[in-house]
Amino acid sequence: MATFKVPYVPTNSSSWGPPAPESSSNDGGQKAESEGGPKSRFAQLPYAPFGRSDRLGRCADFTTQSFARTGDATAGYFRNARSRNQNQDANKNLEFQYKVDAEEAKEFQLVDSSKAYGPGSGPGGPAGGAGGKRFVPQARQRANAMRLRQLNARRNDAQQGGNVGRYSQPQRTRWTRPGRGGRGGRGGRGGRFGRGGWRDRVDRQASVSVRPDWRRVEDIDLSKLSKGTSPLSNLLDNSPPKGVEDLEWCGFLDQYNDQYDKVSTRTPAPLKRVETKEFYPVTTTDDPVIEKLAIEGKGTVFATDAILAHLMTCPRSVYPWDIVVEKLPNGALYFDKRDASQFDYLTVHETSNTPPTPVRDSSKEEELMNSPERLSLEATMINQNFSQQILRNSKFRTKFDNPNPFWDEDDNDGMEPASVAYRYRKFDLGDGINLVARCELHGLTKNLKKADTSKIVTNISANKKKKKGASNPLDVPDGDQYMTAYALNEFDPSYVSGAAARTGATVSWRDKIDNQTGAVLAQELKNNAFKLAKWTAQSLLAGAFQMKIGFVSRSSPKNAYDHVVLSTQTYRPTDFAAQITLNQGTMWGIMRLFIKLLADQPEGKYVIMRDPNKAIVRIFGVPVGTFEEDSDGSDEEEEVEGDDDGEEEKE
Secondary structure, rough: OOOOOOOOOOOOOOOOOOOOOOHHHOOOOOOOHOOOOOOHHOOOOOOOOOOOOOOOOOOOOOOOOOOOOOOOOHHHHHHHHHHHHHHHOOOOHHHHHOOOOOOOOOOOOOOOOOOOOOOOOOOOOHHOOOOOOOOOHHHHHHHHHHHHHHHHHHHHHOOOOOOOHHHHHHOOEEEEEOOOOOOOOOOOOOOOOOOOOEOOOOOOOOOOOOOOOOEEEEEEHHHHHOOOOOOHHHHHOOOOEEEEEEEEEEEEEEEEHHHHHOOOOOOOEEEEOOOOOOOOOOOOOOOOOHHHHHHOOOOOOOEEEEHHHHOHHHHHOOOEEEEEEEEEOOOEEEEEEOOOOOOOOOOOOOOOOOOOOOOOOOOOOOOOOHHHHHHHHHHHHHHHHHHHHHHHOHEEEEOOOEEOOOOOOOOOOOOOEEEOEEEEEEEEEOOOEEEEEEEEEOOOOOOOOOOOOOOOOOOOOHHHHOOOOOOOOOOOOOOEEEEEEEEEEOOOOOHOOOOOOOOOOOOOHHHOOOOOHOOOOOHHHHHHHHHHHHHHHHHHHHOOOEEEEEEEEEOOOOOEEEEEEEEEOOOOOOHHHOOOOOOHHHHHHHHHHHHHHHHOOOOEEEEEEEEEHHHHEEEEOOOOOOOOOOOHHHHHHHHHHHHHHHHHHHH
């Protein structure tokens, strides 16, 4: 008779499943390993809890989440519920999950295996039969490539243990493809492939590094400040100055050459290099006239028109910047710029959707000339040369009471100062605040006593008649018409080597500036909003009657040294400010805000700087000797070199 042998089953009184190897092997020696003991058959066997309500996952899932497009609302609900259940069960039974080799996973990429149709072929084309849906093959290929990149990115994030949701994608900035979607585009409201593209965001560096010994005073959110939702909005006083007074006039002015009003694309004027003119971008504390006015007690706040205009229009800025403020024991404030800063250099396409990108480790001249640094230098040189070229010779010169305070006759080396008049003005802002500013004028225009010659359409509010008794202290009195001159330089992003040309992204000046000056100006207001607003604020502070803006372009896109003047337009600063929605009350309100914040602080040195990647202006309290180490070190080196030379001569 056959007998059934009961196998050995060890007991586990502490938990479910087989006991630990130590307890089973020491079980009184009832069973040896040769007889099929637990250590030889069940040792180190992982145990997984289970239940009848458990959900079975997919046998192969490369994307973790389903992003299939469907019009069924219930399908989207169940897809989200399924994703939630997967996330809850993701960390269960890890021992039984398939382990992917990391080296093998790096070589695996999803590729596009769809058939590429040529022009005029494929479904929906002329050769594909009637009734097909029309589509653009290139757009479909781009969409497939973007979808595959997203799938590969999610798969890599899942293997690395990161979040595989939509927010785990690289941080990017969106630009709208012209003519392909968007409400105002040529392609209507936008379709499946007309939603625009993506490009990598450029993280900028701060203009000056924040040191550990700096003390943060205040953070100003520019977006909230412009909307009136900032906690500092109650400190804004948008009233105009109570009075304006001219304190000093220095320098001279030349007469404007009316022939430049007739310049066009058919008869352009070559831009000449003014090599015998000297420009003086002197800061506030180095100005001897401001020092004399401060000793006389003419004001409590001192600055230049460039610094004031920069702060007044800072909500439109994009690039980082910084301004140094010194507060004396008597409460006087001096707004300065650093010696090593890029404050005096003009920016190009700062507020554009496609700003110039930095070029690193490139030896190609075409790429280097279109870098932000080289474009800034080119724009600054164009602006200086244009402001002097449009003036007549010295026979039509008007000299003021005092000469140029920065020009030394003994050390001129054949140079002469540029045609600039320094107008020192005092603005009474109320509450005991007297702002003394050095303003610049670039020329004189004939007093023809005619209406505004502006080519742009002004707002309705600008055309309204002034009420009786209302006065604007910045209005220019009857008499000589002072003017300022600035130059815009044309830059097309397609100039950059390797950049994809996008039709309709830019307006060619040579094609539009003669007949459609408004279209060219609208494009520049979009790409250089901060620069134009700053120029307008400087013209208003200086009391200029006209503002001449020249449109300068390269003779060849690959030549950054030869330029031509295509057009010269004349605008009234007050009307132009209304056109670009630059409110003079807001300008003075922002300036009063900075003055009040610094007036409550103790004496010392402060830095006003813009965050490189956020629309936030921060005020720091810094040690007194900050930013003076480099200049002192250079002076000491020069003294040591001079001593060495003297010793050699004695020997």
